[in-house]
Amino acid sequence: MLKKTRGIVIHYTKYSETSIIAKIFTEEMGMKTYIINGVRSNKNGSKIALYQPLTLLDMVVYYKQNTSNIQRISEARCHVPFHNIPFDFQKSTIALFIAEVLSKALREEEENHLLFDFLLNALVWFDDTQKDFRAFHLQFLAKMPRFLGFDPQSADVMIAEVNNQRPVSFPSTKSTQIKQVINQLLSSNFEETIAIESATRSYVIDLLLEYYHLHIGGFGTLKSLTVLREMMD
Structure with a gap:
């Protein structure tokens, strides 16, 4: 099932040539681990900036109850962009x-x-x-x-x-x-x-x-x- 939630990126690790595994603290489900494919590829414009530590996200995720397995994100966009932290x-x-x-x-x-x-x-x-x-x-x-x-x-x-x-x-x-x-x-x-x-x-x-x-x-x-x-x- 799909579930909407806000999230705070905690950290990510590289996984394969173009993918990452991200730990995100979500508002609705607590700490979750997601695999995000293709975000390190420049082919369609890299989205890796969305998963920098402490980025605030609005997400739609694939949600399976009572599982700690790695899950997937359907949609993600910045909830509140930082204007100073990345540049100070x-x-x-x-x-x-x-x-x-x-x-x-x-x-x-x-x-x-x-x-x-x-x-x-x-x-x-x-x-x-x-x-x-x-x-x-x-x-x-x-x-x-x-x-x-x-x-x-x-x-x-x-x-x-x-x-x-x-x-x-x-x-x-x-x-x-x-x-x-x-x-x-x-x-x-x-x-x-x-x-x-x-x-x-x-x-x-x-x-x-x-x-x-x-x-x-x-x-x-x-x-x-x-x-x-x-x-x-």
Whole structure:
């Protein structure tokens, strides 16, 4: 049967000479895997741009219930085109980091409308904003767990949970500042500017990622983190 849904491309891998296999987080069915034929061919104009990480799509897909097999897309078009992320080095670096986080964090094969709306609205805001967005990825990391079922509620709760399993060390002189920043990240809107010193930012992202490691099995390391750190310093 055919089913309409919006989707967020998480990543794709090349498959054969002209095809790809894409992981897409859909609004109606959760995470799904699709094979898309011919998108790497220039014969009729390449459509590979539609499947770049974090692209927002309107799709009509072939849907088989209760199966995790690779499925197919009947139609796909851009839902909201990005005007800044692909052309702004800082934004594109943050976007690649977020896409990698999502590739490791999203395992659900069922709908999660609240999570989908959070992701879509956050990405649209990030692309549009002209404000200081250097804390966006930290706000994103702090806020997403509430939609995944492990909302930390406060910095003290997060730090206590992490230290029980995989302690993260930071200077005692930074402890209060780190807690204040995390509480701001948890409670603020994306529109609110959060000024964070470079050294503090490094400790905060390490703590947030350890929190993900604690709650998501096989979360692993992030290849994009090194580039992100260099860009943000």
